Amino acid sequence: MILITGGRGAVATNLLSLLLADGHAVRVGSGRPDQLELPDGVSAVTCDLRDPTTFPAALAGVTSVFLYAEPACITEFVTTATEAGVEHIVLLSSSSVLDPDTNPVAKSHLDAELGLADAPMAVSVLRPGAFAGNARGWSFSIKTDRPVALPYPNAYADPIHELDIAEAVHAMLTEPEHRGEVYHLTGPQTLTFTAQLDLIAELTGRSVTIDHVTPDTWRQEMAEYIPAHYADGLLDYWRRCDGVPTVITDTVATLTGHPARTFADWIRDNAAVFAV
Ligand SMILES: NC(=O)c1ccc[n+]([C@@H]2O[C@H](COP(=O)([O-])OP(=O)(O)OC[C@H]3O[C@@H](n4cnc5c(N)ncnc54)[C@H](OP(=O)(O)O)[C@@H]3O)[C@@H](O)[C@H]2O)c1
Numbered sequence: 559m560i561l562i563t564g565g566r567g568a569v570a571t572n573l574l575s576l577l578l579a580d581g582h583a584v585r586v587g588s589g590r591p592d593q594l595e596l597p598d599g600v601s602a603v604t605c606d607l608r609d610p611t612t613f614p615a616a617l618a619g620v621t622s623v624f625l626y627a628e629p630a631c632i633t634e635f636v637t638t639a640t641e642a643g644v645e646h647i648v649l650l651s652s653s654s655v656l657d658p659d660t661n662p663v664a665k666s667h668l669d670a671e672l673g674l675a676d677a678p679m680a681v682s683v684l685r686p687g688a689f690a691g692n693a694r695g696w697s698f699s700i701k702t703d704r705p706v707a708l709p710y711p712n713a714y715a716d717p718i719h720e721l722d723i724a725e726a727v728h729a730m731l732t733e734p735e736h737r738g739e740v741y742h743l744t745g746p747q748t749l750t751f752t753a754q755l756d757l758i759a760e761l762t763g764r765s766v767t768i769d770h771v772t773p774d775t776w777r778q779e780m781a782e783y784i785p786a787h788y789a790d791g792l793l794d795y796w797r798r799c800d801g802v803p804t805v806i807t808d809t810v811a812t813l814t815g816h817p818a819r820t821f822a823d824w825i826r827d828n829a830a831v832f833a834v
Pocket residue numbers: 563564565566567568569570587588589590605606626627650651652653686687688689691692
């Protein structure tokens with residue numbers, strides 16, 4: 559039995575489809591299982607990675623886990639997984655841990671990785687860069703013909719299609735040669751935020767403009783949605799990516815056997831995100 563944590567997430571949802579397609583027994587854990595929409599026959603369980611009392615039921619009978627990087631109770635998670643007989647954990651970490659100038663985003667992922675360092679079972683780690691799906695955050699502005707507020711329009715990222723991330727995790731869970739490995743996953747191109755928005759405009763036919771705001775203005779506008787320390791971490795990260803192309807890897811091809819999907823592919827596959 560494979561336990562997928564973070565069940566409502568984009569990677570978890572795509573991973574579930576892939577595992578079901580090749581016949582694996584899967585249980586989906588979520589902090590809010592009532593909000594899951596699962597195919598018939600797939601069981602849901604409460605698995606709140608900040609609440610260890612939910613771990614025993616989630617992990618009973620499980621041999622492999624796809625784990626979101628929540629460090630708060632990682633020690634308790636490993637203890638319960640060990641008692642349950644879990645043999646393999648695949649952690650969804652982040653390429654932010656590769657940055658020597660540790661910020662709050664990197665720290666939480668690094669803490670999750672460190673929490674698994676002495677675990678007795680096999681641990682595999684996926685460190686993706688920027689999810690292409692982050693562009694969903696621009697959809698409200700684009701759909702309402704408002705400018706997209708960006709503090710660092712020329713910051714580079716490496717947008718990765720969620721399907722490529724899910725396929726990479728699928729390979730790590732199911733192909734023994736990847737067991738215990740650590741992979742840095744990127745999209746196929748390094749693109750500034752401006753270039754990403756230009757592509758969205760070109761492929762959706764919508765007019766997209768940018769409001770180049772100060773970091774302080776952006777922090778205030780996001781205060782309702784993003785905790786202050788996390789917003790500061792993002793701003794700090796983007797400042798360091800400003801004008802600096804992201805290093806690209808071929809890990810999608812190594813893990814999946816096909817080239818990474820482009821950001822243009824993601825826009826075409828998610829046209830509904832920007833449709834009015
Ligand atoms: N976004 C990036 O660029 C990026 C880059 C590198 C690494 N990562 C890692 O990947 C993880 C997933 O990133 P994401 O941005 O794609 O987040 P996401 O798909 O929205 O999922 C994050 C998790 O948050 C929980 N959640 C809470 N409220 C939710 C809601 N209303 N709808 C859906 N899920 C909700 C879900 O877990 P429950 O179902 O258990 O509540 C879900 O698995 C991040 O937490 C980070 O560790 C992200």
